[in-house]
Amino acid sequence: MRGKVAIITGSSMGIGKATAELLAQKGAKIVINGRTESRLLSTKKELITKGYDVLAIVADISDTEGAKKLIHKTVDEFGRIDILVNNAGMSSRGYFDELAPEVFAEIMQINFLGCMYPTKFAEPYLTATQGSIVFISSVAGIRGLPETSIYCASKMALTAMAESLKVELSDKKIHVGIVYVGITKNDPGKKVINKDGSYLLLKDRAQRKTQSPEQVASAVVRLIEKRKFKKILTFLGKMNALANVLFPRLVDRILIRSKEKIRKLNT
Ligand SMILES: NC(=O)c1ccc[n+]([C@@H]2O[C@H](COP(=O)([O-])OP(=O)(O)OC[C@H]3O[C@@H](n4cnc5c(N)ncnc54)[C@H](OP(=O)(O)O)[C@@H]3O)[C@@H](O)[C@H]2O)c1
Numbered sequence: 001m002r003g004k005v006a007i008i009t010g011s012s013m014g015i016g017k018a019t020a021e022l023l024a025q026k027g028a029k030i031v032i033n034g035r036t037e038s039r040l041l042s043t044k045k046e047l048i049t050k051g052y053d054v055l056a057i058v059a060d061i062s063d064t065e066g067a068k069k070l071i072h073k074t075v076d077e078f079g080r081i082d083i084l085v086n087n088a089g090m091s092s093r094g095y096f097d098e099l100a101p102e103v104f105a106e107i108m109q110i111n112f113l114g115c116m117y118p119t120k121f122a123e124p125y126l127t128a129t130q131g132s133i134v135f136i137s138s139v140a141g142i143r144g145l146p147e148t149s150i151y152c153a154s155k156m157a158l159t160a161m162a163e164s165l166k167v168e169l170s171d172k173k174i175h176v177g178i179v180y181v182g183i184t185k186n187d188p189g190k191k192v193i194n195k196d197g198s199y200l201l202l203k204d205r206a207q208r209k210t211q212s213p214e215q216v217a218s219a220v221v222r223l224i225e226k227r228k229f230k231k232i233l234t235f236l237g238k239m240n241a242l243a244n245v246l247f248p249r250l251v252d253r254i255l256i257r258s259k260e261k262i263r264k265l266n267t
Contacts, residue, residue, distance in 0.1 A: 001225075002027035004129075005078045007070065009033050009061045009118055010088025012040040013187040015136065018213035019085055019220050024052035026221065028083065031055045031074045039189070061088050062109040067117030071125070081125040083224060086115035086158075087136040092151045093266055094195025102197045104150050111154035116161065123174070130173040132224045135162050137180045139237035143244045143251065146259040147266050166229060175227040179220055180241070182234030185210040208265070 001023060008020040012034035020030045024047060032047070034040040037058045044056035057073050059066035074081055089111045092103055119133055126133060140148055141155025162178040169176060186202055194200040211234055223231050232238050243251050255262075 001221075004028045004082035004131075005031070005074065005080050006083035006085065007031040007033070007074055007081060007118070007122070008085040008087055009070070009114070011085075012036065012043045013189060015181065015184060015213045015216045015220075016085070016087040017043055017187075018217035019087065020054075021047060021050075021052070022214070022217040022221050023083070024050075024054070029053040029055070029078055031057060031070070031078075033057050033059055033061065033070055033088070035060050061118050062114040064117050067114075068121050070118055071121040075125060080129055081122050082129045082131040083134070084118060084122045084126065084132070085134045085136065085220060086118060088114055089136065089138075089154075090151075091140075091192045092148055092195075093192050093200065095147065095263075096149045098195040099150065100195065100197045103193055103195065106193060106197065107150045107154050108157075111151070112157045112161075115158060119161075119165070123169075126174050127169075127172045130175075132175040132177065132227065133165065133169075134176075134220060134224060135178045136220070137178050139180050139182050139232065139234065139240055142180055142232070142237070142241045145262065146255060147263050162229075175224070177223045177228060178230055179216070179223060180230075180232040180237055181216050182237040183208060183210050184216055185212050 006023045006028045008016050010016040011020040011032040020032050024030045032043060032054060040056050040058055044054050047054045055077050057070050059070045061067045092107050115135055135158045137155045137158045140152045141159060144152045162176055166176040190202045191199040192202050219231050219233055232241050
């Protein structure tokens with residue numbers, strides 16, 4: 001990683017921040033990003049105090065101008081891009097029949113287009129370095145789950161993009177990877193998009209079995225170092241993927257029976 005330049009979208013907190021920090025520990029110059037300036041600058045300060053080479057860019061990657069700003073400012077400052085981790089994303093809450101139509105647009109805009117735009121603008125620079133593009137998906141992107149339908153759809157769309165890009169970019173020797181993350185311990189400020197489109201502070205998930213953001217970061221960095229395509233995290237995530245292929249009707253029955261329980265866990 002020494003001397004490489006890594007952009008991690010949505011890295012002022014959570015999994016993105018842990019991934020940025022691990023890449024920096026391994027010697028990369030890191031570009032952190034988020035929409036909220038105060039939080040991004042406090043993360044930058046924390047990382048600089050630890051001695052890392054950090055550039056912080058406030059930009060909304062769900063619009064083309066924000067994504068362009070992120071990529072071009074990185075190249076202006078560091079002259080190259082070796083790694084793009086498309087991490088920024090938000091989850092949704094509510095059954096489909098309760099969701100305001102604006103929620104569909106916002107989730108797809110952040111989780112799907114918010115990965116496409118930075119990838120599009122970074123691609124020429126990644127071609128020059130034969131770099132890596134990584135998509136942060138979710139175990140909810142393997143099988144559609146109740147309560148988070150549009151979130152699941154946005155993450156499944158990333159699978160199709162990653163598969164297509166892996167083939168299209170193979171001649172340019174760009175590595176493409178996708179990580180399916182299981183439920184992860186969150187920072188206190190984490191928000192999700194509620195059924196009416198408002199932002200909702202996520203309740204404490206200390207009671208639930210979670211992995212740490214650092215565990216996710218290790219898996220992401222290992223995938224980059226080994227230039228692997230796919231990684232599914234957590235035992236539950238792996239079981240979900242396997243059972244969905246081997247016993248899809250059983251999985252349907254289990255989910256139908258437990259959908260209210262899942263809803264309670266989420267709210
Ligand atoms: N946590 C989990 O349990 C879990 C499970 C599976 C998958 N994942 C996936 O892992 C990724 C990170 O999740 P997390 O829980 O670490 O998230 P998080 O704690 O909510 O942090 C999200 C980060 O993304 C930034 N962000 C959100 N929208 C953005 C936008 N439009 N433009 C730029 N930055 C934006 C946020 O900052 P601002 O709000 O200031 O912009 C923040 O830095 C997401 O893609 C998520 O879907 C998470």
